[in-house]
Amino acid sequence: MxxxxxxxxxxxxxxxxxxxxxxxxxxxxxxxxxxxxxxxxxxxxxxxxxxxxxxVSSPVRTLLTTVHDEATLGLLVELADRGPLDVRTILAGCEFCESDLHGRLTVLTSAGLLTEVELGVDGRRGYRLTDTGERALETIRFDTAVDAGSESGNQLGADTSTETDTAPQEGETDDTSSVRKPPLETRES
The missing domain is CATH 2.30.30 (SH3 type barrels.)
Known part of the structure; x- marks a missing residue:
């Protein structure tokens, strides 16, 4: 071609x-x-x-050219599901070392998928998805929602187990986007 x-x-x-x-x-x-x-x-x-x-839409191209592993994609999905998170909460709920997490957050921020924010009254540094990041995940979200229960899709330690009978009952719809995950688990210091 x-x-x-x-x-x-x-x-x-x-x-x-x-x-x-x-x-x-x-x-x-x-x-x-x-x-x-x-x-x-x-x-x-x-x-x-x-x-x-x-x-392919610009946000999805950005996502595909920036995110090269499931762990980084999982980080983006967690931020989409939980909203802005401070760095300590992210570190407490994942297996990334501090420098690895910092590297991933820097790459995602440089690509325009994340933005740095101040959280809480003490101004803790945190991150949230940008509009570009949200649009990219919305586009591919069906695939990530279906795989949410897989072992590799749970990067920040959240319990994503679901009931074994997932077929919709009479009068119900099959809407996997309404599945809520529990909050991040935190480690004691």
């Missing part, structure tokens, strides 16, 4: 090249059309799949 751009900077996927014109597809709309070859330029190989990736 080759990516080309026309003289206006719009990117296309090259489907077929002939002597005078090329058949191209707009990756966002799927529309195909012929464009004169003298109006098309090749795009660097590093940027080949960029137009294809642009069909």
């Amino acid at each position: 080759t990516t080309v751009q026309d003289d206006t900077g719009k990117r296309y996927l090259l489907l077929k090249r002939s002597e005078h014109a090329s058949l191209v597809r707009d990756p966002q709309t799927g529309n195909e059309c012929y464009v004169q070859n003298d109006r098309l330029d090749s795009v660097d190989a590093d940027e080949e799949f960029t137009p294809v990736a642009e069909v």
